[in-house]
Amino acid sequence: MEPTDGSFSRNWPAGYHRVPFWLYSDPAVYEREQQRIFSGPNWCYAALSAEIPQPGDFKRSVVGDKPVVVTRDKEGGINVVVNRCAHRGVQFCRRDFGNASDFMCPYHQWTYDLKGNLRGVPFRRGLKQQGGMPEDFKLEEHALQRLQVTERHGVIFAAFDPHVPSLEEYLGPSMLFYFDRVFDGRELRVLGYMRQRIRSNWKLMFENIKDPYHASLLHVFLVTFGLFRADQPSAVKMDETGRHAVLVSRRGEQKASEGTQEMKSFRANFTLTDPTLLTPVKEFPGDATVVMQTLWPNLIVQQQSNTLAMRQLVTRGPDAFDLLWTFFGYADDSDEMTLLRLRQANLMGPSGLVSIDDSEMMELSQHGIGQYPDATAVIELGGRDARDEEHMVTEAPVRGFYKYYREAMDL
Ligand code: FES
Numbered sequence: 001m002e003p004t005d006g007s008f009s010r011n012w013p014a015g016y017h018r019v020p021f022w023l024y025s026d027p028a029v030y031e032r033e034q035q036r037i038f039s040g041p042n043w044c045y046a047a048l049s050a051e052i053p054q055p056g057d058f059k060r061s062v063v064g065d066k067p068v069v070v071t072r073d074k075e076g077g078i079n080v081v082v083n084r085c086a087h088r089g090v091q092f093c094r095r096d097f098g099n100a101s102d103f104m105c106p107y108h109q110w111t112y113d114l115k116g117n118l119r120g121v122p123f124r125r126g127l128k129q130q131g132g133m134p135e136d137f138k139l140e141e142h143a144l145q146r147l148q149v150t151e152r153h154g155v156i157f158a159a160f161d162p163h164v165p166s167l168e169e170y171l172g173p174s175m176l177f178y179f180d181r182v183f184d185g186r187e188l189r190v191l192g193y194m195r196q197r198i199r200s201n202w203k204l205m206f207e208n209i210k211d212p213y214h215a216s217l218l219h220v221f222l223v224t225f226g227l228f229r230a231d232q233p234s235a236v237k238m239d240e241t242g243r244h245a246v247l248v249s250r251r252g253e254q255k256a257s258e259g260t261q262e263m264k265s266f267r268a269n270f271t272l273t274d275p276t277l278l279t280p281v282k283e284f285p286g287d288a289t290v291v292m293q294t295l296w297p298n299l300i301v302q303q304q305s306n307t308l309a310m311r312q313l314v315t316r317g318p319d320a321f322d323l324l325w326t327f328f329g330y331a332d333d334s335d336e337m338t339l340l341r342l343r344q345a346n347l348m349g350p351s352g353l354v355s356i357d358d359s360e361m362m363e364l365s366q367h368g369i370g371q372y373p374d375a376t377a378v379i380e381l382g383g384r385d386a387r388d389e390e391h392m393v394t395e396a397p398v399r400g401f402y403k404y405y406r407e408a409m410d411l
């Protein structure tokens with residue numbers, strides 16, 4: 001592509017099995033991602049419906065790096081509006097969650113209803129016949145900017161671009177199948193939150209979750225206790241575009257195999273004092289015990305044994321992002337099941353027995369990548385194309401991601 005602003009004159013070799021490192025540090029790339037991806041025709045995860053069950057409930061959220069508020073209006077409808085006053089731009093909503101009948105901006109007290117309509121402007125008619133807004137000032141012309149909203153089985157997505165396709169079309173049949181596997185229409189119950197700032201580019205998070213290669217090598221915990229290993233029945237699948245993916249696998253035993261010789265993190269003699277940490281209870285159809293789904297451009301749906309979580313990515317410039325974890329179960333879970341989900345959540349989050357390895361690797365990646373913008377990554381495990389496989393000795397979903405990224409970014 002011809003660079004439009006002169007900043008993309010750097011080279012990206014043909015294909016998507018090589019990824020140049022300037023993509024992870026160039027502020028102009030970051031700006032373009034905000035415009036074309038996070039504000040483009042893509043459904044960005046915003047909230048769970050269970051977080052705002054009652055009329056007047058609201059939650060602050062973020063789309064890309066843009067603050068928004070998700071509200072439940074008096075009619076029960078869901079709205080996503082920018083957290084930016086139409087007057088002079090103040091981020092008016094300062095609580096993460098709450099219930100309100102309207103929002104009043106603290107600066108000059110413009111007031112908005114739950115749908116974002118401007119309802120009141122102090123001194124609109126002036127004071128003692130002096131000042132005030134011009135005669136032709138109309139409240140209805142100064143509503144909060146509203147995003148497109150869709151909800152499926154309790155999951156709320158938003159998009160800045162009105163030309164976004166239906167969520168079903170956006171996900172495609174195979175990704176919809178895995179989405180509905182966890183979100184089958186049962187009411188959800190939020191169990192808790194974790195959040196962390198990771199000092200790396202946001203794309204490294206997607207690469208990490210789309211990369212089964214590292215899981216068998218890096219994570220002592222997964223490999224040793226058989227939760228996720230390259231020598232177990234598994235698959236990687238993508239939608240037609242390559243932008244979404246799932247890693248599917250089945251729990252195995254703690255035993256050595258031909259494969260474990262190459263897995264330096266395998267420890268045959270490690271045991272858990274409390275094995276219930278890992279004992280899964282079967283709850284979904286089929287025999288997969290782990291399904292990690294990455295949904296373009298800001299969501300990971302985690303199902304590892306019985307711990308379920310939304311992981312929302314919030315970009316914070318080229319070299320940092322926030323990862324917001326929302327752990328959940330179902331409203332009809334027994335107390336034992338809730339306890340199990342919470343116990344297994346110890347694998348996850350900033351200090352999780354497994355996830356702690358990933359955030360460290362992403363930061364180390366950024367340290368290497370950031371200083372060598374003209375070098376490239378080599379992504380050739382399993383070939384140079386991006387297709388579904390019935391094994392996990394492949395980086396195909398990472399290639400799929402960059403195949404679509406190149407198109408979306410026009411690079
Ligand atoms: S900036 Fe919000 S009322 Fe003035």
Ligand SMILES: [Fe+2]
Pocket residue numbers: 208214215219354358
């Ligand atoms: Fe990992």
